[in-house]
Amino acid sequence: MSRQLRTSRFDPRAGFHAEGKDSRPSVPQGLLKAARSSGQLNLAGRNLGEVPQCVWRINVDIPEEANQNLSFSSTERWWEQTDLTKLIISSNKLQSLSDDLRLLPALTVLDDLSSNRLAAVPAGFALLSSLLRLNLSSNQLKSLPAEISRMKRLKHLDCDSNLLETVPPDVGSMESLELLYLRRNKLRVLPEFPSSRQLKELHLGENQIEMLGAEHLQHLQAILVLDLRGNKLRSIPEEMCLLQSLERLDLSNNDISSLPCSLGNLHLKFLALEGNPLRTIRREIIAKGTQEVLKYLRSKIKDDDGTSQNDSVPETAMTLPSESRVNVHAIVTLKLLDYSDKQATLIPDDIFDATKSNIITSVNFSKNQLCEIPKRIIELKEMVSDVNLSFNKLSFISQELCLLQKLTFLDLRNNFLSSLPEEMSSLTKLQTINLSFNRFTVLPPVLYHIPTLEAVLISNNQVGFVDPQKMKLMEKLSTLDLQNNDLLQIPPELGNCVQLRTLLLDGNPFRVPRAAILMKGTAAVLEYLRDRIPA
Template identity: 75%
Template sequence: MSRLQRVAGRDPRAGFRAEGRDCTTSVPQGLLKAARRSGQLNLSGRNLSEVPQCVWRINVDIPEEANQNLSFSSAERWWEQTDLTKLIISNNKLQSLTDDLRLLPALTVLDIHDNQLTSLPSALRELENLQKLNVSHNKLKMLPEEITNLKNLKGLYLQHNELTYIPEGFEQLSNLEDLDLSSNRLSTVPVSFSSLSSLIRLNLSSNQLKSLPAEISKMKRLKHLDCNSNLLETIPPELAGMESLELLYLRRNKLRFLPEFPSCRLLKELHVGENQIEMLGAEHLKHLNSILVLDLRDNKLKSVPDEITLLQSLERLDLSNNDISSLPCSLGNLHLKFLALEGNPLRTIRREIINKGTQEVLKYLRSKIKDDGPSQDSVTETAMTLPSESRVNMHAIVTLKILDYSDKQAPFIPDEVFDAVKNNIITSVNFSKNQLCEIPKRIIELKEMVSDVNLSFNKLSFISLELCMLQKLTFLDLRNNFLSSLPEEMKLLIRLQTINLSFNRFKMLPEVLYHISTLETILISNNQVGSLDALKMKMMENLSTLDLQNNDLLQIPPELGNCVNLRTLLLDGNPFRVPRATILMKGTAAILEYLRDRIPT
């Protein structure tokens, strides 16, 4: 049966009504012709206040070109061409959709985000093949009950509307895998949600929820649950029995206690920042065997238990802005890549050490484990805090294995600094906060042992080959210099994991970084970076943190969404228009998903 005959039963005028002439100004004929061949039509950002009739009737009417051509080639046999399966009419000025929507029964994707819709037509129920429906960023106050007829729907995106409740029968969407209800006005979640047995991702953030139904734990496939920015005071204990849960977001609520998670063996990220949690105990930590990210910032914690060492997989720990006065030395035994401590009244670790970054803090805590008694502690504190008569801090060299000549505002590093090393093992070099215009050549003497180098807050405009010879280097801090490029020889740093290039003069991501396969963290904020190669970045399989804040990026390549290993991607402060700020606020996973959806097929 031809396409024309199939739809004839729906409209008695089918095949006898030519397309309206008014379509030519809003929808080019060439676009419609291409849509008949591909089954896809994109009318995004065309300032449309209504959908032209020729779009609704694209499967029904004889196309304009048929009236001008009596001999059809194979490419022009419009009656044999495909039905419309994907319609994108986002970023327009639509206030309503007509029931003519039923004339597109083959649709699998309907994207109408960023319009001014206040309702959806009842004809929606006839789109039985629909798999993805995006009505985000509109003005919907309610959903039609007919939406529950979309049995094949897998993705439903309703974020940033004005919904106050969910219609009865919503649980009939048994194939739904991704549901976004964030930024609405919901005060309750229906118990019937537990019947959404295929759901993998549920976003309820930025609503007015005061509680979650215990039945939500029956979602056996749910991996991602986002309840950020609500009014939750407690979490039902049943939530801890969700065996498939991997990502749980509970930021910006009113939680006083951290829930226990005895069954959440797969939980990789737990975000409970900006709550009112006062205590962190062993019972809260002992089951988090797979946790990679633990966000506890902006709470009321007074201490961290020794049992924190149970979290052997932990990579990122955020404890900033709490009331913590001391840290257990055992924390130093974790393999953290990121530790945030700002805003705590810490008395046992000096600010200078905290400012040096995660690895320095962990190294300091490990050194304290080795101390045998209080007398050793007092020697440590005195040697580190009292002004030394010597220009070289010998205690730092002998005890902490740090060659420290920082904050001297010196134009060069004196030879006596390197002479003081003698036969001691040095793992860290700190020459920050000086006036260095070049890296001291004698740094090459440490190439067999040094792993951390801090050259921040100097006047470096180039990197010397001597630095590139430090083959055991894992951490390199070059922020606040005058650098605009990096030498190709830096690819010799075959163990480098973290590089900080913030506050320099880079106009592009240095090419050599793409060739350092061990890199896990690149910090290059506050430069002038205008482009990056997403395809090369995808090859950087170990890269988990990329900070590009406050640069000159006019666009973000959609292919960056394929960099699925990224756990932290920071893009704020760039002049690009998409992704929009609302996407950036939702975090790395949402940004990557947004970009992947926009990769040309």
Template identity: 70%
Template structure:
């Protein structure tokens, strides 16, 4: 009984109330009994206008079943059962919380999102063990200063409220790692707010911020900063010194210039679309060697510098709706998977090429590099010693682009002359797509020491041989549009693989070997027949940011998939499951993951 002593001292009547309490009805006794055993209680979506008193007193009062049964088995000894640690009261009609909340001091998770709360009780300060507090989608206008007493808080979710200010002392939440203040009415945040040195994710989007304090650089661990949809006209230079920053969202602001990013060497995504940026120069690009995504759509750019080729890791580049009339041919040297150019007055690329998509545009740009450079063959005529097949080998691509390209030939095998042309040159990219290949060319192992990007899409592979798995430096692998139904276990040796495209194949089972590739950031496996995924193994893939499962046979989306918080893009359209509904899917990845987490059984 010792665990009840402290609470009983605060309330002398604890344990001696036998009268039936108003409001106990909506919570079945069986649910309370289960909560005493598990320490978790989910009252989501029960149309509650107030929290029943029996919930606040679940750790205090003698349970109903104890009053009716004087003998207890070891599993029913209520005084030894678990105190409540997780309480979910989301999606109800609560307008206020009682001070009785102090009777649950052992809570580590309190989820009260999607209600009608206008404030929080001052007694919330007594929840000293609280680690996660979700009060999103309410009507909060102010936060009580007592919230700063929650010194163990790691996640605080306040999005979709009516907050206009942050209380003093907020910087005392030194354990806070995840903070969401999006969709409020904040016009400013105090400089002391940026002393939250443990913060990893900060969402300030959809507020009324006109500037960010220079003190933001004090957030040494910050990886994800979202300031979309504000009124920012400039950025503090100190922002560029944040060494841990990986994702930076600045869409829909009033920015005219970008800062340089000399210290942001791990920045992977930079989103500055829908601003008023007129110039982007080499000084903005030269330090962004890790950048995967660059969003510059809906600005006022007139040109793109040749130095864009410094971004050798870049996969997605969005230049839509600018004033760009021509592109540097060197852009074709990038390994882009997505290039958006719509809405620009381009005059140097024919519309029919633009309509064919990213790879055709890049191929065109590369061909123009070749056309513009003098070739020895212009002055040397072919001799009888010249092999006919040599004319099909792009020697320029081998020498300049470090690319072994024998694509779109409808060939059933790769001629030896193609590999012979490599000689001692370093090859980083292999493109054998759009052929009739049924087997991985054996000689591909000759470039295993240097090749990082292999495209084998649009062939007839029904299996993969182990020689592909010898390419230890492989980071990008494209196998789309084949007839694969499985992957070899030997692929587990590709420990540097970051992106794999398996779309339009015949997979019925999600390849188990993918779960073991811890460096994977992108998995594209749409348009197959996959029936399920393992959320536990998926959660262990901490670097996975993009998962495309569209147009498969998923009948059920496991709620535990919501724990995969590293995902930035989760595509599920075109599957036969009933939940989440289409309306949830349309809200985007973050909303889908939050929905799934809320459905995890307690």
């Protein structure tokens, strides 16, 4: 009875208002009663202009049912209630928050304050010392209180879609912060993070950032994901190469004309450059994907004597009289066997003959009319790692491709494929496969048996089913693109695939998750799905 004694000095009915007798909003008693038992309260989408006082005081005041019953069953002992740990009040009309928020010190998740009309965050937030996740997205915030830095346990802070022009330096001292979302604001300068040793994801897309300096990057030693798309950046500093933990870098839709060659030394799994006026990298190299771009940048890094590794080879493609169709320059300097955009139905033998004793790591036969994979590709099985067969007429995958043991990147988009052979499970180093714009109706089963896969791109097919149990075993899978398919439902168990950092589901006919959830990003979608898993 300790809780009863502790709260007995309060008015038993304080904070509760019967509907029709008070103009302030009320909350159904059944919801409050359930919240005292579960520690979770969901008030999303209730058209609230303010949070009822009874919510802030749910663990302080004696509940109304205490005055109605003289005896209680084991399930109705209100004095044994659970402190509120999760409060959801998104998609309402809140314009402000009461300082009484401090009366809920046990909160670990305050979700979806998102999609309201908040213009400010009370300094009392700092007293929520147990909070792990705070979602303030889709409001009208112009600033964040410096006191927010006192939330020492906060790991996830979402401030997407607000009016923020600056971020207080204090945010950089939040010692537990791992994920920070600041997309679709009005930031002009990248915040500095002097003490954020744990920050793993920083999302700054669709702002107005014009400059990126060494001082902005030097403390991001643990960063895995850096999203800078849709800004006004004109250059990338050499110091970007110091972010050796970086796996995903999105620079798309900026004003970048050149990239530092040292960027090639990063261990990136995903690099987005589309929508920039790049002059130093040819468009066909960018189209081949991340690893080809990095390889190209590494080839341009200058030697210690100050000369480029490629200075000994003319910039224009070399051709020999007997090999007029062969790009010898690409073979010698880029280790690339290129016979793309020829609209050919077969790859001529002299293309393969030209490799001779040269090492070939990449093959590009895209934009042709190939109905089958050239059998002579097997001659490169000991060295080739990247193969691009996109924009052809392939309807099946032959055995030769399955023998390329060093293959890490495979581009098969824009073909006529509806299945993949089981023999592809022998590709034990494959990291990325692009199957977009084909005829798949299910995620090819063999993919579940390639444990090295990190990115599966299968948008614009007719996929109607994925197996979340098998996908959970793909421990390295971080990117799954299922956009524009025929998924009528998303299995809640997919939420257990916590290894996913990018899950794209737009353009499918399912009804849930709603578009508003999808816009919040992968972490929010996965959490939403986990919450829907049957007990």
